[in-house]
Amino acid sequence: DGGITQSPKYLFRKEGQNVTLSCEQNLNHDAMYWYRQDPGQGLRLIYYSQIVNDFQKGDIAEGYSVSREKKESFPLTVTSAQKNPTAFYLCASSMQTANYGYTFGSGTRLTVV
Amino acid sequence: KQEVTQIPAALSVPEGENLVLNCSFTDSAIYNLQWFRQDPGKGLTSLLLIQSSQREQTSGRLNASLDKSSGRSTLYIAASQPGDSATYLCAVAVIKAAGNKLTFGGGTRVLVKP
16 A cells, blocks of 8 residues: 555654654655644644755754655654754655645654653 | 634534534635544544635535635535544645645644534
């Protein structure tokens, strides 16, 4: 079955650490996205990528970094510069024209300990 | 800047009643609109996708309408069941030079009481 796989499901970060969240898709989608979800604030766009080796900042990119070396993969690194990283992170993908809508992964819950 | 609003933020109904969820957006130049369902601690499941040229989409007990000129979409769920309890999110897609982007509403949390 085609879909998006996010791992790990739960992640704990110590102060000052960088952590990387994985997102892999086998839908042959061109575009991939990272969203952050906080209680009462809805989903906010962190980064997105329309093609391999290219990506753009979303609305809340500070403290995050991404790479897009393969079409199937779009990992997100939460750096120590992100002061409030505790949140639910969702990865999504779509065809470049979004004709068929967006498909989301099951999410990663990141907690600072 | 596109803004998406969902009213009400929460809704509680007895089982069997029809559900009506509202979504409004400020910029009518959308590419499509998508309704999602989210269960607690889970990802988003796509329910219906309406292209900008369409007026409605139906899937089983779900029906979504789109009125671009007034910036509104409505999701109807007929004969609600306790299993319909979840948060429902609407999102609009806009195509820009840098690529397509999805803007979400804040969601409507639905509780269907047995």
